[in-house]
Amino acid sequence: MTLAPDLPPVAALVVGLLAVVASAVALTGTIGLMRLRTFYDRVHAPTLSTSLGLATMCAASIVAFSVLGSRPVVHEVLLFFFVTLTLPVSMMLLARAALFRDRAEAYDKSMAADALAAAQKEAAALAAAQEEAAALAALEGPSLEEDAAYGRE
Amino acid sequence: MSQQTLAYVLLAAQTMLGLALALCAYRLVRGPRAQDRVTALDALYMNGLLSIVLLGIRTGTELYFEAALVIALTGFVSTSAVAKFLMRGEVIE
Numbered sequence: 001m002t003l004a005p006d007l008p009p010v011a012a013l014v015v016g017l018l019a020v021v022a023s024a025v026a027l028t029g030t031i032g033l034m035r036l037r038t039f040y041d042r043v044h045a046p047t048l049s050t051s052l053g054l055a056t057m058c059a060a061s062i063v064a065f066s067v068l069g070s071r072p073v074v075h076e077v078l079l080f081f082f083v084t085l086t087l088p089v090s091m092m093l094l095a096r097a098a099l100f101r102d103r104a105e106a107y108d109k110s111m112a113a114d115a116l117a118a119a120q121k122e123a124a125a126l127a128a129a130q131e132e133a134a135a136l137a138a139l140e141g142p143s144l145e146e147d148a149a150y151g152r153e
Numbered sequence: 154m155s156q157q158t159l160a161y162v163l164l165a166a167q168t169m170l171g172l173a174l175a176l177c178a179y180r181l182v183r184g185p186r187a188q189d190r191v192t193a194l195d196a197l198y199m200n201g202l203l204s205i206v207l208l209g210i211r212t213g214t215e216l217y218f219e220a221a222l223v224i225a226l227t228g229f230v231s232t233s234a235v236a237k238f239l240m241r242g243e244v245i246e
Binding site: 002003004005006007009012015016019020022023024026027029030031033034039042043045046049050053054057058060061064065068073075076078079082083086087089090091093094096097098100101 | 155156157158159160161162163164165166167169170172173174176177179180186188189191192193195196199200202203206207209210211212213215218221222225226228229232233235236237239240
């Protein structure tokens with residue numbers, strides 16, 4: 001469980017420090033992901049671990065392997081450059097998709113509310129018209145059928 | 154700093170990253186909308202990548218760097234694919 005590379009003291013100090021800083025930054029970003037309230041706040045939190053955490057961890061790896069191999073070993077830089085180029089692109093695409101979805105939902109809701117208001121208005125107008133017709137019928141005298149029946153009796 | 158101390162320090166760093174992975178999983182389960190879950194998955198990729206690089210430092214082999222590169226590649230592709238799907242309803246038009 002307790003593995004460690006065999007490094008001289010100064011290099012060990014540097015590697016340990018950088019690794020702990022990287023992990024602390026990643027943990028902070030993830031706590032932000034867990035705790036923040038809206039999606040647009042939450043989407044910013046993991047970018048901490050992406051930029052600062054990855055840079056520090058790659059620096060720790062470069063130092064460790066360079067000291068172990070006693071020659072500069074810098075292929076971690078490839079990892080850092082690749083992630084820095086690609087991850088913000090996918091994050092921006094995701095934020096844009098979320099904004100589109102929120103706007104589409106708000107539009108649908110407002111259309112539904114408009115339709116409901118229009119339907120309610122129509123129903124109220126219909127009810128008012130029916131009431132008027134009933135009031136008129138109660139007001140005037142016998143209907144045409146009653147007139148015709150009276151003449152026949 | 155002796156090797157034993159470095160071992161414990163790196164173990165502590167690895168534990169913090171493990172805790173970060175667990176918190177990401179919480180957001181993956183809880184997130185009210187799909188975009189929250191995709192963000193949590195992306196953070197999972199990044200924390201897993203950091204964890205593998207740290208494991209590479211701890212064992213002293215350069216083998217784990219390639220695993221980290223693969224995670225970065227597939228993570229980017231999958232996050233972009235789901236974002237495109239949420240926007241358009243299909244991934245390849």
